[in-house]
Amino acid sequence: MKLEIVKINKNIDLSEIIKIENKFNIVFPNDYKSFLLKYNGGKTNEVGFINNDKLIDGPLKIMNFYSLNRVVDFIEEIKKKNEDIEEDSDWEYYWEYYAKENIIIIADTYSQVFICIGCNKNNFGKIYYKDHDHGEEFVLLANNFTEFLEGFEFLEEEK
Numbered sequence: 001m002k003l004e005i006v007k008i009n010k011n012i013d014l015s016e017i018i019k020i021e022n023k024f025n026i027v028f029p030n031d032y033k034s035f036l037l038k039y040n041g042g043k044t045n046e047v048g049f050i051n052n053d054k055l056i057d058g059p060l061k062i063m064n065f066y067s068l069n070r071v072v073d074f075i076e077e078i079k080k081k082n083e084d085i086e087e088d089s090d091w092e093y094y095w096e097y098y099a100k101e102n103i104i105i106i107a108d109t110y111s112q113v114f115i116c117i118g119c120n121k122n123n124f125g126k127i128y129y130k131d132h133d134h135g136e137e138f139v140l141l142a143n144n145f146t147e148f149l150e151g152f153e154f155l156e157e158e159k
Helices: 014-024 030-038 070-084 093-100 143-151
Strands: 042-044 045-050 062-065 104-109 114-118 128-130 139-142 152-154
Touching: 014 070, 030 143, 042 104, 070 104, 093 104, 104 128, 128 143, 139 143
Parallel strands: none
Antiparallel strands: 042 062, 045 152, 062 104, 104 114, 114 128, 128 139
């Protein structure tokens, strides 16, 4: 079974994406832009991303891919937290890293793990997961968004 995405958000056009890229001085990879233009986020069927050598707690099950508006909310939240966060707090590192590396949160999972995409020259297009319960590391899941989407497989229910 392949990944199926249920469209739940209104359509967007390329000018809206470009406006956001210009506003925040970022560039989204083309394959992710195509996804936003086709789906603008959405809910998924019951599949999991299989990558056992890298995942800490087993396969990831994506709950939601975020709409462009939700992605913008996270970017604005990150920028605000960087201004307001207490120095030496546990969260200081995470929010600084998101902002500095232009790592953008694009989805979440049933286990409350963030799926992120890199948007700077060092990590451009790479897909990461970040589980704040397992330390500071961002774990690379795929080299690009297309590879990430192709990595989904049906998960059998455990009996």
